[in-house]
Amino acid sequence: MPLFLLAVFGASAVEMVEALTIVLAAGVSRGFRSALEGALAAMCLLVVLVGAVGVPLVNYVPLDDLRVAVGAVLLVLGLSWLRKAILRGAGRLAHRNEDEVFRRTKDALEKTGPVPRSRDAVGFTVAFKGVFLEGVEVVVIVISLGASQHRLLDAASAALGAALVVGIAGALLARQLSSVPENLIKTVVGAMLSSFGVFWLGEGAGIAWPGSDLAISLLVVAFGVFAWAAMGMLRLVGREGSHEAPPIPATLEEGSSL
């Protein structure tokens, strides 16, 4: 599988794990019919977004300008992912706990009143919002990586494939989403997105990379080594510090949608 499809697949998998937690909570507390309809409606809207924004970008924007813009977007997303993953890996930021998110969402939904016999608007809306908000980031990544390679359809298929795999795994694992190594996936995908970002930004600006596309693999390794070294250093600094600073709760750092 080409590296850019792997990046799309990984990013989509991470976001869909987070979305699935909300869909499952909505399904358990408000009924699965409305929750699944909400999730499906959001997926359809995300696919329309990819087509509506991605196709004109591929066809009408000059390739070099597109690569600089796409590189910048990927770099912003990739660096944010990598930063959060490093802080979590070093114990400086609390890990996202899917079981806790599931419990909190389920408790809140159960307090919203009785479930109607026909369609439940609350369950539909919560599942729709969960999938749509998590999916927007995947749409940006699909469009960025797909458009810069002129392989939008392949990128969209990889994202949908990941959503399908996560959906099936979630149903089989029966909610044990906390066992997914989310931070490891986030570190690898963050390194990949940052690598593609800096590569396309440079290429679009006119920088000739040694080894052409092979440079992307080297960049992934370089960002991976940086992340590993940074986690180690931050852990060491934490141990040597005179006072133990507790990790920042994930909810405080989750202010952005990233």
Added chain:
Amino acid sequence: MRSVVGRLVRGLGRFLWDFFIGDTPGLFLAVILAIGFAYALASLGGWAGVPLVAFVMAALGASLARAVKGS
């Protein structure tokens, strides 16, 4: 009608702000600077990509240091 459009524009603006800048405005600024840096380096040829990668990693390192200091 005008208030609905205003609400939508404000909502979209807030969403884009959270999405791209959020709690890491330093990283966003670094990427903007990296664009200018990339154009400036392009004329050098050869290994011009190396300083660009170093700049990006330094920005990430600075952001991590700020996060640790603030915790």
